Amino acid sequence: MPYDDNNIFARILRGEIPAKKVYEDECVLAFHDIGAKAPVHVLVIPKGKFVSIADFGANASEPEIVGFYRAVSKVAHDLGLVENGFRTIANTGVNGGQEVPHFHVHLLGGKPMGAMVQD
Numbered sequence: 001m002p003y004d005d006n007n008i009f010a011r012i013l014r015g016e017i018p019a020k021k022v023y024e025d026e027c028v029l030a031f032h033d034i035g036a037k038a039p040v041h042v043l044v045i046p047k048g049k050f051v052s053i054a055d056f057g058a059n060a061s062e063p064e065i066v067g068f069y070r071a072v073s074k075v076a077h078d079l080g081l082v083e084n085g086f087r088t089i090a091n092t093g094v095n096g097g098q099e100v101p102h103f104h105v106h107l108l109g110g111k112p113m114g115a116m117v118q119d
Contacts, residue, residue, distance in 0.1 A: 001051055001052075003051050019031035022079070023074065027046060027068060027071065028046055028067060029047060030044040030072075037106075038108040038113070039110030040086070041108050044104065044107055046060065046103060048060060048064055049102075051101050051102065051103060052093065054092060072088065075107060076109070084109070087107075087116075088105050088107055088108075091106075
């Protein structure tokens with residue numbers, strides 16, 4: 001699937017759509033999910049044009065990859081999620097339930113998360 005420059009995250013990165021930012025640096029933007037599924041539900045997205053985690057892993061530069069995962073850790077720490085635990089999810093493709101064709105990680109916490117996958 002090719003990258004869509006008009007996906008909602010690309011539009012947020014360009015400032016066309018507002019977002020409640022949690023963290024931003026040269027590689028990453030993190031912001032609260034408007035459809036929160038937990039007391040803390042933040043999306044962490046790279047600023048580069050990557051469709052999925054598979055695309056990101058194959059094509060991002062080493063500084064982009066390191067910067068992204070360090071940012072995920074920093075956001076979890078800054079939001080007080082590390083001590084009690086949290087969940088990260090990266091949905092990929094149709095079968096993975098990916099809704100936006102821009103790689104992103106859901107960072108969820110603030111309560112026990114329960115079973116990882118429901119049958």
